C-alpha cells in the first residue's frame with residue numbers, strides 16, 4: 001500500500017512508514033494512493049461473511065502485499081476479538097453497538113489494530129517504541145488496553161486531572177506492565193501540548209523512539225471500515241438493503257472511515273454526521289465556509305472538537321467539493337439540552353440506555369427522517385461508547401437501568417496508579433528521560 005500526504009500528492013510512503021510516523025512532516029495526513037473497490041460478488045453477498053472474513057477482505061485489498069495473508073488474518077483475529085452487533089429498536093431503526101471491546105468504546109477497533117500492526121513491524125532487536133498519547137477520556141483507555149502486554153512497546157498516557165470519569169480514569173491508571181499514566185494539573189489541550197512538544201524536542205528524539213497513537217494514524221482508520229460492512233451484512237440478513245448510517249462525530253475519524261468504506265463500495269444510501277455544539281462541519285455544509293472554532297465543553301465530551309483533524313481526509317476523498325460531499329453526507333448539530341432529552345426519549349420509547357454521543361446520532365436520524373422521508377430506508381445509528389462511562393449525565397432512574405459490563409467489574413478491584421504533574425514541559429521531559 002502506498003500513501004500520499006494530503007498536503008503533497010507527490011510525497012509517497014509505504015504503509016510501515018505511515019504507521020510509525022503517524023503524520024507527514026508537512027502536517028498533512030496520509031491517504032491511500034489507490035482506494036480499491038471491492039469485488040461486486042462480495043458486496044452483494046456480504047451476509048455470507050463473518051466479521052473476521054469481512055475485515056480480512058478489506059484489509060488485504062488495502063494493504064496488498066505489505067503483510068502476508070496468514071499474518072494479517074492472525075492480527076485481525078487477535079485485534080477484533082469482540083462483536084459489533086446491530087440491535088433492532090423498531091421497524092426502521094437499528095443501533096450499531098461498537099462498545100463491546102475492552103475499553104467499552106469504538107476506539108478499541110482502531111487502537112487494538114494499530115498496536116498489533118506496530119508490534120508486527122517492530123523487529124525483536126529494535127529499540128523499544130515509546131508511544132505517547134494525550135486523552136480527554138476515551139482514547140487513552142483504548143490505547144492503554146490495546147498496547148497492554150504488547151512486546152517492545154511502552155505507552156505513556158497524559159490526561160487532565162479531574163476531567164475524566166472514574167471508569168475512564170481506572171482504565172488508564174490500573175494497568176501496570178508497559179502502560180503508565182500521568183495526571184496533568186491542566187486541560188486536555190495542555191496534555192496535547194506536552195505531547196506535541198515532546199515530538200519536537202531534539203534531545204528526547206535522540207534518546208527515545210517516540211511515536212503517537214492518536215486518531216489520525218492510518219492504521220486506526222482502516223479497522224473502522226470493517227464494522228460498516230459488517231453492519232450491512234447483518235441488515236442484509238434481516239432483509240434490509242437500503243441503509244442510512246448516523247455517526248456521532250468529533251474528529252471525524254469514524255465517519256471518515258465510513259466514507260472510505262463507501263469509496264470501497266459499501267452499499268449505503270447516506271451518512272449523517274451528527275455533532276454537539278462543536279458544529280464546524282454542519283456550518284460548513286450549510287454555508288460552504290470552513291471555519292474552525294475553539295472547542296466548547298458538552299455532555300458528549302469525546303466530540304468536543306472545534307477543528308476536526310480528519311476533515312482534510314474527507315475533503316480529499318471528495319476533491320474538496322462540498323456539493324459532491326452533500327450527495328452522500330447530511331449533518332445536524334444538537335445542544336446539551338436536546339441530548340439529555342434524547343436520552344430520556346430513547347429510554348421511554350425503546351427501554352434502551354444510550355450514552356450522550358449515541359443519543360446525538362439518534363436525534364439526527366429523527367431530523368433526517370423529517371427532512372428526507374423515503375419508505376424503504378433503514379436507519380443505523382452508531383453507539384460509540386457504553387453508557388456506564390458517562391454516569392453523570394443520566395437521571396437516577398435511567399442510570400439504575402445500566403447493566404455494568406464485566407470489563408468494569410474487573411476494574412473495581414484495581415487501584416489507581418498515576419504520576420501527578422504540573423503543566424510543565426521540563427518536568428515531563430525529565431520523567432521521560434529518567435525512566436529510559
Ligand SMILES: *Cc1c(COP(=O)(O)O)cnc(C)c1O
Nearest residue numbers: 138250251252253254302384385
Ligand atoms: C472519539 C469518540 C467519538 C468521536 O469520534 P470521531 O472519530 O473523533 O469523530 C464519539 N463518541 C465517542 C464515545 C468517542 O469516544
